[in-house]
Amino acid sequence: MTLEKEMASRSKMLDAAIDAALEGRLEQLSGPMKYHTLPGGKRVRPILCILACELSGGTPDEAVHAASAIELAHSFSLVHDDIVDGDDLRRGKESLWKKYGNSVAINSGDGLFSLSYSEILKIDADSEILVRVMKEFSKSIIKMCEGQSLDLDFESREKVSLDEYIEMSSLKTGAFIEASALIGGILGGASDAQLEALSLYSKNWGLAFQLWDDFIDFSSESTGKTQNSDIKRGKKTSVVCHALSSLESEDRKKLLEILNAPSESTSDELVLEAVSLLEKSGSIDFVKQMAEELLSEAKSALDAFPDSDVKNILLEFADYCIKREF
Helix, strand or coil: HHHHHHHHHHHHHHHHHHHHHHHHCCCCHHHHHHHCCCCCCCCCHHHHHHHHHHCCCHHHHHHHHHHHHHHHHHHHHHHHHHHHHCEEECCECCHHHHHHCCCCHHHHHHHHHHHHHHHHHCCCCHHHHHHHHHHHHHHHHHHHHHHHHHHHHHHCCCCHHHHHHHHHHHHHHHHHHHHHHHHHHHHHCCCCCHHHHEEEEEEHHHHHHHHHHHHHHHCCCCCCCCCCHHHEEEEEEHHHHHHHHCHHHHHHHHHHHHHHHCCCCCCHHHHHHHHHHHHHCCCHHHHHHHHHHHHHHHHHHHHHCCCHHHHHHHHHHHHHHHHCCC
């Protein structure tokens, strides 16, 4: 089977679990939650969880409720992200807050977060395994919130180093991706050495995933979210952080002027000027190359596992991060 078919077969199982988790709730709550969650998205985190479980000797069924919990928690974070960022689009349609308003969106996000823990409790495993899963899950969500705090702090700072950005991304994006792999490995019975390999795979893959997100904002119009919103909001992405340390004084000053201007006064012409400066600095290509190198390191970590069909899927899955344009 192709990677798309492999992902689709696991997504079908995952969607059934998510649908069941959302059923039986008040329509005023379940309607907005379904609107935001059921259309899908990339589903990379829950599929990674299922694949890591299989790679470690388990079955998809053993990981499906953990995967459902991961997707519900991820969806909750996106609801709140869109409110904070003021993004009108999510997955190619109106974001939840834009369609229903802030109050309904915040309440729906809280509901998704609560349901994620209900899904964890559905896992059919002994208490010791369940506690390990719960610890990894909770720890990763706290790290994700810490990363978001750093991201918000960066918006008010004139300069952020690339190292600082990587630390933020490792918390905001990487920690939850790492937890997805580790939880799958724990449920599949992975050894300590195999869990370490899954950690290295997912850490590098997770950071590469974020860097590629930064890159494709300038290379694709099919991201399914508001394009150039990061520039208008003055966000310090990896591309911007590298550019601010690479550009000459006058160019750096101009880029900062654009980034620091109120979003409503940042015209399309100014956005294009900022993009031109980022291209001039070589930062867009630099971030692309860095993401590709991290992906190579991630795939090497899987050498700790014997060859198998699932291992091949995970190797392709890593490449999927780079090949995607959304």
